[in-house]
Amino acid sequence: MAEAQAPLRAPKGTQDVLWPESTRWAELVARFARRVGLAGYGLALTPLFEEARLFRRGIGEESEVVGKEMYEFTDRGGRDMALRPEGTAPVVRAFVQHHPPVPWKAWYVTPAFRYEQPQAGRYRQHHQLGVEVLGTDDPDLDVEVVSLAAAFYGDLGLRRVELSVNSMGCAEDRPAYVAALREYLASRRDELCDEHRGRLEANPLRVLDCKRPRCRAVTEEAPRMVDFLDEACAAHFGRVRAGLDALGVAHRLEPRLVRGLDYYTRTTFEFAATALDTAQNAVGGGGRYNGLAEAIGGPPTPGIGFGIGIERLLLACDAEGAFPLAPPVPDAFVVDLTGGEVARDLAEELRRAGLAAERAFDGRSAKAQLRQADRSGARLAVIVGAEELAAGTARVKDLRGTAPELAVARAAVVERVRALVAGREGGPS
RNA sequence: GUGGCCGUAGCUCAGUUGGUUAGAGCGCCAGGUUGUGGCCCUGGAGGUCGGGGGUUCAAGUCCCCUCGGUCACCCCA
Structure with a gap:
């Protein structure tokens, strides 16, 4: 006989979404499809698991997502596989594999898997909506992509969403910035928090992310990447910001915005829901990744995209009273x-x-x-x-x-x- | 991975210094109306008190472990 044991339930950090709540999910995805469809984006469906090396090469071996959080396993054929921790790398892999005509505009909706300590707005399986565009470095595309995300928040009736933008430069101008930043941080080493005092040499950009008051006071006056951009990157970023202004997309320069995935170049951006008072208030983010296609073995191809977390987005809607549940009723x-x-x-x-x-x-x-x-x-x-x-x-x-x-x-x-x-x-x- | 708080019916929660068969509201089912919903009245079903072990004459209540949730760190969607 079976011994007494705990009843079966959804794994830690995952959740069942049942009717009627699931009707919101369906409507959310439908509105996203409609919004990006108006701009010429088509749905891309790719596998939930890939060879693990795709993520190691694409996202970066040292990144938190790949280094500590990836669901990795060996399949019955001995292959090293991984559940996708994010949506971009698989779509870019598909682009490289099939080389569709550029510019290639794709959207996706997918679960993403990360082994972390769950809490509200942070799960081991969460779901993302996103777009990716491969094949052009035109700054007006950056504007299009950012404004699509902003428009989608508006489609849901969200009002309290703030957009931060930054430029991370490129392979040419970033080394000089990193060196300057490292030197600056070293000069004020004693004022940093314990954790970053020891790690600033290895990854000075990470310190910019730190939310502790001590570090923030230091990074407030730190050198800014935007001041180190070379001529081309500066022109690109200038055109992006002018474009956002022209389209009426409110945004603010956040020189410390450094996203966690290694593949970002030039434009980066993040949307924060200010109605959420938790630490998990980022409801979307993305940026340009001009080196990613090449990093995973394809031809050098510029690209840009964003991901939006569905669970957090719905939490933000609840916090604002937006996008209420409206299940269909029989006639x-x-x-x-x-x-x-x-x-x-x-x-x-x-x-x-x-x-x-x-x-x-x-x-x-x-x-x-x-x-x-x-x-x-x-x-x-x-x-x-x-x-x-x-x-x-x-x-x-x-x-x-x-x-x-x-x-x-x-x-x-x-x-x-x-x-x-x-x-x-x-x-x- | 680290630390704080929490875990009683489908849901929201009571449960007094450990003391008989664990309660309420809402929801659900049925009857009041052998063919007419919503309001009302009456009754009913539904609980391994997250799981395991321990202390005790006796554990929902105390102790340990574990699982899960939540908050913070960390990281990000």
Whole structure:
């Protein structure tokens, strides 16, 4: 016999999203698809797992995501595989593999897996919406990508979202900046927090991320990457900011914005939901990654994209009272008091006519069926008892309004339902 | 990975210094109305008190371990 043990449940850091909450997810993704579809982006579907070296090369061996958090496993064929920790690398891999015509615009919706300590807004499996564009370094594309994300937040009714932008330069100008930053931080080493005092040599950019007051006081006055940009990078960034201004996309320069994945170059950006008072208030972020395609073995190809975390986005919506839950309701609920055959046939007939129809099962009482009809939110009840069955009619009852309850011929039920749903009273005939 | 707080019905929560068969509200089911929902009344179903071990005559209550949630660090979506 099996010994007593804890009941099965969703793994730590994961969650089941059930109806009706899941209707928000479906609507969220639909609105995203519509928004980016208007700009010419098409859906890209790629595997949830890849060879682990894709992420090690693309994201960077030393990054937190790859180094400490990746779900890695050896498959039965001895291959070193990994569950995708983010959405960009697989899409770029697909681009390199299939070399579609450029500029290539893709969007995706995908789970992402990271082995971390869960808390609100941070999960071991979370879900991201995003876009990637490969094949052009045009700064106007950066503007398009950023403004798409901003527009999507607006589509959901979010108002309290702040956009930060920065430029991380490129392989030519960044070394000089890193050297200057390292020198500056070393000169004020004693003022840094314990953790970064020892690590500033290895990765000075990380110190810019630190949220502790001690480090922030130091980095406040640190050299800024934007002051080290070479001519081309400076021109690029200038055009990006001018473009955002031209489109009315409010943003603020955040010289300390350094994103965690190694592949970023030039433009980086992040959206923070200020309605969330937790540490997990980043609801989206991205940037340009002109070296990524080459890093994973493809031809040098500029690219840019962003990722948006669905769970956090919904938390932000809740915090603002935006994007409320609105599950679809049936147009009609068929109440059958004669054994169920009528409900079976009438519900099908209504559905074939394009109307949303529900019904009860298990031969429940009239009261129970009507109660279920009411709870379902159905606009109408279509009631058939012995009398109606004998007369070949059905009673159509308005559960939400004042239309009179009428007995209509079976053949006229669809028409009557359609008329009432369309908002017309449809007088007695 | 580290530390704080929390874990009782589907949900939100009571449960007094450890003391008989663990409660409420909401939700669900049924009846009141052998064919008409919402309001109301009555009744009912539903709980390994997260899991395991220990202390005790006796543990939801105390102790240890563990799992999960949450908050902070860290990192990011």
